[in-house]
Amino acid sequence: MQENGKDFFAVLAERNHTTVEKVKEKIAKRIWEGLHDPDPERRTQWARIPCAGEIPTPEEWLHYSVKRLKEDGREDLLRHYLID
Secondary structure, eight states, rough: ETTTEEEHHHHHHHHHTTTTHHHHHHHHHHHHHHHTTHHHHHHHHHHHHHOOOOOOHHHHHHHHHOOOOHHHTTTHHHHHHHHH
């Protein structure tokens, strides 16, 4: 996903005055926390993210999230977060 030639992670990094690496670290931490959530329903939701390894990467999470938003007819959220 890109905005003005920048990928989603670069846009988030710029908006939050940080680096792409820090953004990906934060997302990776949230993925790990989700997969280890005490609530089994939440763990199951996170485990649905297709991944090549044991834990989804930030890129795999993003791909899955965008696909789900499109399937749910919520592409407006994609535009909102990339434009605003």
